[in-house]
Amino acid sequence: MAxxxxxxxxxxxxxxxxxxxxxxxxxxxxxLVLSGFEDIEMIDLDTIDVSNLNRQxxxxxxxxxxxxxxxxxxxxxxxxxxxxxVAHHGNVKDSSFDVDFVRTFDVVLNGLDNLEARKHVxxxxxxxxxxxxxxGTTGYLGQVTAxxxxxxxxxxxxxxxxxxxxxxxxxxxxxxxxxxxxVYAADLLFPRLFSADPNAKSDLDEEDAVELSAFTxxxxxxxxxFAVRVYDYVFRTKIERLLAKEEMWADEKRKKPTxxxxxxxxxxxxxxxxxxxxxxxxxxxxxxxxxxxxxxxxALGLRDAHAAWTDADAARVFVSxxxxxVARDESDGNHGTDKFDKDDALAVxxxxxxxxxxxxxxxxxxxxLFDAKxxxxxxxxxxxxxxxxxxxxxVIEALxxxxxxxxxxxxxxxxxxxxxxxxxxxxxxVKQHKSNSRLLEPMEPDPPNKSCVVCGAAxxxxxxxxxxxxxxxxxxxxxxxxxxxNAPEVNAPETILYEQDDGLDDxxxxxxxxxxxxxxxxxxxGGVRHNTALRVSDFTQKFEFDLIVTHRPGDEWDDExxxxxxxxxxxxxxxxxxxxxxxxxxxxxxxxxxAEDVDDCLIVDDEDEIKAATATAGTKRKRDDDDDxxxxxxxxxxxxxxxx
Amino acid sequence: MSSLAKTRLQTERKGWRKDHPxxxxxxxxxxxxxxxxxxxxxxxxxxxxxTLWEKGLYPIRLEFTEDYPSKPPKVSFPAGFFHPNxxxxxxxxxxxLNEDKGWKPSITVKQxxxxxxxxxxxxxxxxxxxxxxxxxxxxxxxxxxxxxRIEAAKYTEAPAGFVAGGGATGAEDDVIVL
Ligand SMILES: [Zn+2]
Numbered sequence: 001m002a003x004x005x006x007x008x009x010x011x012x013x014x015x016x017x018x019x020x021x022x023x024x025x026x027x028x029x030x031x032l033v034l035s036g037f038e039d040i041e042m043i044d045l046d047t048i049d050v051s052n053l054n055r056q057x058x059x060x061x062x063x064x065x066x067x068x069x070x071x072x073x074x075x076x077x078x079x080x081x082x083x084x085x086v087a088h089h090g091n092v093k094d095s096s097f098d099v100d101f102v103r104t105f106d107v108v109l110n111g112l113d114n115l116e117a118r119k120h121v122x123x124x125x126x127x128x129x130x131x132x133x134x135x136g137t138t139g140y141l142g143q144v145t146a147x148x149x150x151x152x153x154x155x156x157x158x159x160x161x162x163x164x165x166x167x168x169x170x171x172x173x174x175x176x177x178x179x180x181x182x183v184y185a186a187d188l189l190f191p192r193l194f195s196a197d198p199n200a201k202s203d204l205d206e207e208d209a210v211e212l213s214a215f216t217x218x219x220x221x222x223x224x225x226f227a228v229r230v231y232d233y234v235f236r237t238k239i240e241r242l243l244a245k246e247e248m249w250a251d252e253k254r255k256k257p258t259x260x261x262x263x264x265x266x267x268x269x270x271x272x273x274x275x276x277x278x279x280x281x282x283x284x285x286x287x288x289x290x291x292x293x294x295x296x297x298x299a300l301g302l303r304d305a306h307a308a309w310t311d312a313d314a315a316r317v318f319v320s321x322x323x324x325x326v327a328r329d330e331s332d333g334n335h336g337t338d339k340f341d342k343d344d345a346l347a348v349x350x351x352x353x354x355x356x357x358x359x360x361x362x363x364x365x366x367x368x369l370f371d372a373k374x375x376x377x378x379x380x381x382x383x384x385x386x387x388x389x390x391x392x393x394x395v396i397e398a399l400x401x402x403x404x405x406x407x408x409x410x411x412x413x414x415x416x417x418x419x420x421x422x423x424x425x426x427x428x429x430v431k432q433h434k435s436n437s438r439l440l441e442p443m444e445p446d447p448p449n450k451s452c453v454v455c456g457a458a459x460x461x462x463x464x465x466x467x468x469x470x471x472x473x474x475x476x477x478x479x480x481x482x483x484x485x486n487a488p489e490v491n492a493p494e495t496i497l498y499e500q501d502d503g504l505d506d507x508x509x510x511x512x513x514x515x516x517x518x519x520x521x522x523x524x525x526g527g528v529r530h531n532t533a534l535r536v537s538d539f540t541q542k543f544e545f546d547l548i549v550t551h552r553p554g555d556e557w558d559d560e561x562x563x564x565x566x567x568x569x570x571x572x573x574x575x576x577x578x579x580x581x582x583x584x585x586x587x588x589x590x591x592x593x594x595a596e597d598v599d600d601c602l603i604v605d606d607e608d609e610i611k612a613a614t615a616t617a618g619t620k621r622k623r624d625d626d627d628d629x630x631x632x633x634x635x636x637x638x639x640x641x642x643x644x
Numbered sequence: 645m646s647s648l649a650k651t652r653l654q655t656e657r658k659g660w661r662k663d664h665p666x667x668x669x670x671x672x673x674x675x676x677x678x679x680x681x682x683x684x685x686x687x688x689x690x691x692x693x694x695t696l697w698e699k700g701l702y703p704i705r706l707e708f709t710e711d712y713p714s715k716p717p718k719v720s721f722p723a724g725f726f727h728p729n730x731x732x733x734x735x736x737x738x739x740x741l742n743e744d745k746g747w748k749p750s751i752t753v754k755q756x757x758x759x760x761x762x763x764x765x766x767x768x769x770x771x772x773x774x775x776x777x778x779x780x781x782x783x784x785x786x787x788x789x790x791x792x793r794i795e796a797a798k799y800t801e802a803p804a805g806f807v808a809g810g811g812a813t814g815a816e817d818d819v820i821v822l
Pocket of ligand 1: 153154155156157158448449452453454455456
């Protein structure tokens with residue numbers, strides 16, 4: 001091995017791809033160029049918004065509306081004019097950013113804000129065998145993780161915690177947390193009252209609610225009278241009825257609710273005065289609707305958004321915001337307001353008031369308007385410092401990955417650390433409260449999850465013309481004849497393309513017969529095209545792998561070289577070995593070494609099976625567990641599936 | 645590449661085809677373009693023999709999201725289905741379908757459907773989801789039984805009908821609510 005390079009030399013000689021030029025991206029790009037990186041491409045779909053400017057410091061007010069990636073590049077070039085930065089204003093999921101594109105980089109750095117794009121980049125990196133440094137921040141919390149195929153878990157090896165949704169029974173009948181009250185208000189009561197859809201059937205429509213028409217405005221009823229009627233039903237009648245179901249409260253852990261006082265008891269000035277506040281009153285409710293132009297809080301003089309309201313004030317805001325929403329919907333031509341929107345001030349007031357009153361029912365801590373808005377809208381305020389720390393950590397992990405990669409030689413594959421050497425990579429968590437007097441917690445990376453559906457399966461690449469290859473030919477010639485499969489089934493990412501007849505309904509058999517006659521490009525759910533990953537399985541052979549389709553147009557085929565009009569090859573470690581499709585079955589040492597570190601159990605198992613299948617191409621075979629070692633047990637060739 | 649949810653649902657489909665309890669139907673919908681809608685399954689659950697629900701074949705819809713299997717599917721009968729633990733919209737209230745209680749990502753489609761079959765004859769009034777069935781169940785066993793038989797009769801069809809899609813009862817059309 002050559003004498004060790006300095007970090008700066010390493011940075012200088014590496015080419016990196018940044019995905020995302022937002023909060024983390026700005027910090028990351030700055031730290032990259034100041035650490036010596038010179039060859040950087042970045043992709044971001046977004047344009048600059050005024051609300052970004054407080055922390056995305058590469059942008060100024062004059063840049064609002066422009067591409068984040070392009071402006072970030074220009075700003076950085078001002079202090080590092082020698083850097084070679086390419087900015088793409090586009091979506092990383094576009095087909096132009098395919099596996100071949102990703103393969104041209106030494107490492108990919110993610111600073112993305114949504115799960116879908118992060119999963120997509122994970123898969124691109126796995127297919128291209130380029131290491132990925134993944135990151136994220138939420139307020140004070142952040143994390144940076146390194147993902148190197150075969151060495152650490154991929155981004156999807158372990159399920160991501162998803163925000164909990166709240167079961168309807170808890171929300172409707174037995175809330176015990178402030179969030180339950182907020183979600184009840186925003187997701188159940190709000191759409192039930194204000195949605196214009198006459199067919200909406202809500203889980204609030206129990207027998208008694210239907211009998212009382214509890215949620216339907218009577219003809220001629222003023223908005224505030226309707227609001228008071230709903231108040232009395234939701235916070236009094238319904239609670240009393242729930243209390244009467246004694247089975248529900250048999251469990252002592254369930255705290256019994258208390259009905260609120262009647263509206264007129266709680267609010268002595270009465271509904272009309274409460275609804276209008278200082279907005280002025282003139283005679284009957286309907287005519288004065290058009291004067292209800294401000295928010296309920298303004299009209300009622302409740303100026304502090306951080307204060308918790310009294311029951312009486314909450315009841316006033318409930319009726320007032322309710323009446324204002326009804327009045328607004330009426331003047332809009334009764335289209336209704338189908339969904340809660342955190343930017344709709346009246347909707348936020350209604351939700352905050354409902355949540356406060358419900359908290360009073362159930363003895364739950366009461367939240368302010370500001371907090372209720374944040375909870376209902378899922379708002380977490382970004383913290384610039386967290387982004388800066390995370391940006392720095394990404395560069396630290398990137399340098400480690402690059403050093404390993406260089407040490408692995410120029411084969412281009414994922415570098416192999418010395419066997420048994422401690423893994424140099426870390427998952428680092430940025431915390432809000434210190435533990436062990438630390439705010440940064442580095443951890444050993446997780447190992448690959450053998451049953452991960454994303455990185456755990458074997459991969460085979462099929463090069464063909466998707467405009468002429470039919471599914472039927474793929475099944476008969478490629479899967480059955482070439483790969484010796486017995487009863488193959490084929491799934492596309494979004495749909496099932498082919499299953500064995502056994503136990504199918506007639507309509508399904510008919511559909512699959514139709515699919516077989518179709519070209520790959522014309523199959524349902526968008527067709528099978530360049531870079532589509534099919535999942536092929538054979539239950540009778542306990543055999544499953546990913547078949548990645550690479551499109552090569554018909555006129556690019558040479559009949560003599562490839563008389564079949566298609567080529568099958570292993571998703572091999574290096575681009576170079578793909579050059580030579582006339583496979584000879586020999587394995588070069590570098591690739592062998594590379595595969596050594598790959599988690600052997602699942603991958604080798606499956607790939608051995610592929611080889612075994614190849615060995616008996618053209619004949620159906622019965623698999624038994626013993627023929628695993630028919631290639632002399634050398635794992636070296638596991639990554640090199642060569643199929644003639 | 646396929647999402648985790650869809651990959652898992654493809655596996656569920658395979659598992660179901662390989663082995664499923666007698667009389668049950670579970671099938672992802674087919675869209676007009678011939679693609680399979682893996683996130684929406686139409687299923688049928690037979691009432692258990694020897695119970696008030698026997699002879700009926702009850703349509704159930706499973707709606708999965710991209711967060712499956714971290715999150716359970718939404719499981720619903722037709723809107724207005726008579727049962728103490730079925731919400732007015734038809735949604736089923738069952739602990740194994742509740743993220744805070746019994747849901748685990750390892751629960752299969754088969755276990756869900758068997759669980760719902762079990763629930764039919766074992767209502768739980770401590771978690772009542774609708775007033776009508778709750779009240780009747782509490783008031784009188786005989787009246788409740790009579791009302792359940794009426795409900796079951798709505799979903800009784802000739803055995804030949806339930807293999808292909810053609811044998812749908814009128815009630816099935818009501819499934820699409822929410
Ligand atoms: Zn994985």
